[in-house]
Amino acid sequence: MPRSRHKNYPFYRAVEASPASCAVTPLTFDGMTEKDLQGKSALVTGASRGIGKAIAAEFLARGANVLITARKPEPLADAAADLKALGHVGKVLTLAGNSGDAAARSEAAELAVSELGSLDILINNTGINPVYGFLMDADLDGVRKIFDVNVVAALGYLQEAYRVWMKEHGGAVVNLASVAGLRSSGVIGAYGASKAALIRLTEELAWQLGPNIRVNAVAPAVVKTKFATALYAEGEEKAAAPYPMKRLGTPEDVASLVGFLVSDAAAWITGETVRVDGGLLATGGL
Ligand SMILES: NC(=O)c1ccc[n+]([C@@H]2O[C@H](COP(=O)([O-])OP(=O)(O)OC[C@H]3O[C@@H](n4cnc5c(N)ncnc54)[C@H](OP(=O)(O)O)[C@@H]3O)[C@@H](O)[C@H]2O)c1
Numbered sequence: 001m002p003r004s005r006h007k008n009y010p011f012y013r014a015v016e017a018s019p020a021s022c023a024v025t026p027l028t029f030d031g032m033t034e035k036d037l038q039g040k041s042a043l044v045t046g047a048s049r050g051i052g053k054a055i056a057a058e059f060l061a062r063g064a065n066v067l068i069t070a071r072k073p074e075p076l077a078d079a080a081a082d083l084k085a086l087g088h089v090g091k092v093l094t095l096a097g098n099s100g101d102a103a104a105r106s107e108a109a110e111l112a113v114s115e116l117g118s119l120d121i122l123i124n125n126t127g128i129n130p131v132y133g134f135l136m137d138a139d140l141d142g143v144r145k146i147f148d149v150n151v152v153a154a155l156g157y158l159q160e161a162y163r164v165w166m167k168e169h170g171g172a173v174v175n176l177a178s179v180a181g182l183r184s185s186g187v188i189g190a191y192g193a194s195k196a197a198l199i200r201l202t203e204e205l206a207w208q209l210g211p212n213i214r215v216n217a218v219a220p221a222v223v224k225t226k227f228a229t230a231l232y233a234e235g236e237e238k239a240a241a242p243y244p245m246k247r248l249g250t251p252e253d254v255a256s257l258v259g260f261l262v263s264d265a266a267a268w269i270t271g272e273t274v275r276v277d278g279g280l281l282a283t284g285g286l
Contacts, residue, residue: 036263038063041116043108045099045157046126048075050225051176053083054251055123058259060088065116067093069108069126091116099126099153100145109160119165121262124154124175124198129191129227143190150194155201162213170212172262175202176254177217179277183286195219199273206271214270216261221277221286223249244279 042059046052048070056066060083068083070076073096083092093115097104112119128149131142154175161171180188181195198217205215222231222239232239232248240247257276260266275281 035063036265037121037259040120041065041067041112041118042121042123042262043067043069043112043119043157043161044123044125045069045108045153047123048072048079050227051220051223051251051254052123052125053079054255055125055258056083056092057086058252058255059121059262060086060090060092062259062263063088063090064121065091065093067095067108067112067116069095069097069099069104071096071098099157100149102156105153105156105160109157109164112161113164118169119161120169120171122157122161122166122171122173123258123262124157124173126150126153127176127178127191127195127227129188131190132187135189138190146190146194147197150191151197151201154198155205158205158215162209166209166213171214172266173205173213173215174258174261175199175215175217177202177219177273179219179221179275179281179286182219182273182275183281185286202273203271210270214261214266216266216269216271217273218254218257218261219273219275219277220249220254221275221280223251223254225251240278242280242283242285243277244282247278249276249278 037059042064044052044056044066047056047068052068056068059066068076068079076094076096080092080094093111095108095111097107109119126149128146131138131146158173165171175198177198178195180192181199185192202215202217209215222228236248254276257274261269
């Protein structure tokens with residue numbers, strides 16, 4: 001299979017270069033796409049648009065079933081229709097609910113197992129950022145809400161996934177952190193602190209849940225989604241100027257990394273936070 005046909009799949013190169021004795025699961029191919037997640041089921045939270053939706057599309061393209069969540073039922077149903085229209089064999093299920101709600105988390109995990117047959121992959125993608133600016137003026141209820149949705153809910157979802165599936169069968173988890181969890185911003189401080197907590201939580205969980213459950217995080221810089229529009233309100237070109245890659249991220253940039261992290265090609269990676277930031281932090285800036 002010529003390498004050029006797989007330019008969006010960096011793990012393919014790693015497998016291709018592996019010695020024959022390497023214990024990496026062989027990938028199977030169906031036309032242009034590796035079906036390395038075939039038979040697996042993934043819960044992707046906050047996936048009616050943006051990065052979560054792109055992750056769901058990536059998983060479907062690689063053969064998985066997906067259960068996507070969000071608060072608003074109609075955009076969620078629209079997202080499911082878009083994902084089904086991609087024409088992959090995997091099932092697409094939806095469950096409307098707030099990630100901050102324990103009952104919604106429990107229901108999602110149970111639905112994945114009862115309707116999709118398993119819960120091998122959990123993507124804690126939901127993230128909110130309602131508090132901006134000087135922290136001395138920050139509304140503490142807003143700060144509490146950020147930590148509840150961005151950190152506590154991620155742990156809560158994993159507790160549910162562990163209870164219904166992963167404790168017995170293992171799994172792979174990816175938490176959506178942010179470069180704001182690695183560097184101070186001066187503007188989105190409460191959000192950044194919550195993402196820093198999520199990064200530390202990722203390490204603790206990796207330690208406690210190995211070897212059968214891997215837990216990693218990704219840390220994007222600005223990705224063009226509804227969530228981030230205020231960050232490039234003065235124009236994409238201006239916003240992208242500090243980035244070595246001279247562009248902002250796309251949801252697909254993040255989705256391909258997440259796809260790698262849940263795959264067998266990342267079998268020895270856990271507790272890691274991988275930046276997907278167009279090189280921004282390499283410049284020392286945020
Ligand atoms: N975009 C960026 O530049 C960027 C950079 C770094 C990190 N991130 C992280 O990446 C993740 C995804 O961000 P995004 O840019 O794709 O956001 P987005 O485009 O705003 O999408 C957010 C998704 O989450 C859902 N959602 C929001 N709050 C929810 C809640 N409390 N419970 C359940 N679902 C909820 C939204 O649907 P409903 O509104 O219907 O609930 C939507 O489907 C977040 O964790 C974010 O912090 C984003």
